[in-house]
Amino acid sequence: MADPATIALAVKAAVAAATDKRTWKALGVIIAAILTPFILIIVMITSLLSGTTDHNNMAVQLSFHGGVISGQVPEDYRQYIEDMRSGFTELDAAIADITPMIEDGSLDPTQVKAVFYSLYFGVESLRGMDYRGIADCFVRYEKRTRTVTDADGNETEETYTVAVPIDSLPEIYANLESTLGREITYENKANASEIYYRALYGTGAPGEGDSFDQWSDWTPEQLADLFYDLPVGETGSEAVQIALDRLGDPYSQELRGSGDYTDCSYLVQSVYRQLGVKLPGTAAAQGKYCVDNGLTISKSDLAPGDLVFWSHKVNGRYLNITHVGIYAGDGMVVDASSSRGKVVYRSLFDADKQVLYARPYAEASKTASASGFVSPLGSGWRSMVTSEFGGRTDPVTGEWAGHDGIDLGAAKGTAIRAAKDGTVETVSYGTTGYGYHLTIDNGGGLVTLYGHCSEILVSEGQTVKAGDVIARVGSTGKSTGNHLHFEVRVNGTAKNPRNYLP
Missing domain, CATH: 3.90.1720.10 (endopeptidase domain like (from Nostoc punctiforme))
Structure with missing residues (x-):
């Protein structure tokens, strides 16, 4: 099997002719074991797992456990590993500051570092990174009281702060999203799990199976x-x-x-x-x-x-x-x-x-209550869904919250169409919440809502037909990007729009 450093050099040579330096950086990140599930699938199918695993283990082992970096390793790739080492030293210091405040359990430094690695390997610079803030995302701080006895035997109550390690990964990731002001994607989480296993065991993380410890946070x-x-x-x-x-x-x-x-x-x-x-x-x-x-x-x-x-x-x-x-x-x-x-x-x-x-063999059919519906953004709406109906991590607050509709990502100005015949019930030009939004009374206790619009093209009391253009996509109100927030309500109760759209 080829030496990992030789593999790295070969890859460097293969991309030397590329005019865009970002191409090499992207390859370096992949080489460094940030493996998405898709990449893992391709690796498995092509039976190249063994060689690639050795190489990825090399990068992770050097970052987590030290060792001499071969002189044949490209300079920018070497710098990424050295940056990780420096970052890990800072994280160790932050964890050391928190540890005396822990009464039960402990922080898992490998978990903290694996998440950090998945988010920051390959960035230009880690200068200015708030390492303590990142470590704080893995604990919950609580105020507690205790009885203190002085030298004279007098007892007093004092309040002190305790750091409680968080076992819930969803809570940790929600904390990170709030602290870092960025989304932690499914790919980030999968990469962190992969890196964690490689750092501890030298093997990839199991992705499928029925013998895992159960995750208690699923709802x-x-x-x-x-x-x-x-x-x-x-x-x-x-x-x-x-x-x-x-x-x-x-x-x-x-x-x-x-x-x-x-x-x-x-x-x-x-x-x-x-x-x-x-x-x-x-x-x-x-x-x-x-x-x-x-x-x-x-x-x-x-x-x-x-x-x-x-x-x-x-x-x-x-x-x-x-x-x-x-x-x-x-x-x-x-x-x-x-x-x-x-x-x-x-x-x-x-x-x-x-x-x-x-039921994978069935053709999706609409229920009777869904008859007459059209998609507000066209037939490709399923590929536009960025947030589902139900509970989710709020993209603005970072906290777990209910979500009464689905979000459909689209460019600003994209035409929004009435999902069903009806009468425009309300038109609002708010600056918070739904932002510019409208509701349509579709009859029979059914109401549809269209939120975060950049422009509303109808007025209250106006009759509309399914497919009529009624507004345009925007990002007004409580929103982090251009999208349509679409709701279906039956007798005032929010329902999953997926059950109604064709």
């Missing part, structure tokens, strides 16, 4: 309304039969697709491929595909052949999905189990970690 209420009324077909029963034919096949993420080896997502993909349904190659991507294409259902509607998705830990992928299985009916599921090492037929498990259900 299924976020997805309670994310379902459609879809027809049940014979394809589902056929999928179950094909899956049952693979009972006992060995489990392996690395060897999936060779011989009888499979993992959870490959089992689902291969079963449905035989039935003419093309699905992505990972459990998280399969879940996203089903959401984007209106193929999700409620748990109460599960039928043979439907997919069940679990989230057992934070992995930075879509909805933090870690596992998928094929529902077989009668409360049973067929899945490739990492904990049992093979394809099994068993009772539907971990009900509190089931986060999504889908």
Whole structure:
């Protein structure tokens, strides 16, 4: 196997002719182990994992554990590693300041550094970085009282501050978003997990499986309304039969697709491929595909052949999905189990970690209440969704909060169309909250709301038809960028717009 430094030099030479220096920096970041789930998939599929893993481990080991950096390593790549080392020294000092304030537990310095690495490896400079502020995001400060006895035996009460280490990754990331004033993406979180495992164990983080420690912060209420009324077909029963034919096949993420080896997502993909349904190659991507294409259902509607998705830990992928299985009916599921090492037929498990259900072979159909709806931003609206209905980390406050609609990202001035026939009920030119927004009474207790507009083109009392241009996309009010905030309310109760749009 080639020496890691030689690999780095070869890559440097390959891009030497590039006129844009940012191209080399981007490659350097990838070389340094900031691996997105997509990159991990490509690495696995092309069977290049072993060589790339050694190289990525080299970068992480040098940053986390020291050692001599080869003279053949390109200068800018060397500087990135040295910057990480300096940053880690500052983080160690910040953690040392906090540690005396901790009464129970401790901070995990590797976790703090892994998150820092995922956010800042490859930046031009770390000068001016608030290391203590970053470390503070991993603890919660509390005021407590205690009894103090002086030399004369007199007792008094005093108030003091305690640092409580935070176990909840969602809370940590929300703190970081608030402190840093930036979004922490799914990719950032996945990279941090990958780097953490490489720093501690020298291997990549497991992304799929059914044997992880459970993540206690998942709230299924976020997805309670994310379902459609879809027809049940014979394809589902056929999928179950094909899956049952693979009972006992060995489990392996690395060897999936060779011989009888499979993992959870490959089992689902291969079963449905035989039935003419093309699905992505990972459990998280399969879940996203089903959401984007209106193929999700409620748990109460599960039928043979439907997919069940679990989230057992934070992995930075879509909805933090870690596992998928094929529902077989009668409360049973067929899945490739990492904990049992093979394809099994068993009772539907971990009900509190089931986060999504889908019917991948069904054509999405609108419910009766959704008839007459059109998308306010056109047929490609699913690819525009930047924030879902339900709970989320508020992009302005950084705190967990409810979200009564969906956000659709689009350029300022993009035409917004009435989603359904109705009468304009209210028009408001606010500077907070929804900003410039309007509501349309669509009849039968149904009202649609269009928020953060840059311009409103209708007036109160005006009758509109589905598809009429009523406003333009903007970023007025409580907003961090140009988008349409779209709500559907039935008798005053917010409903998931995904259940109504075609």
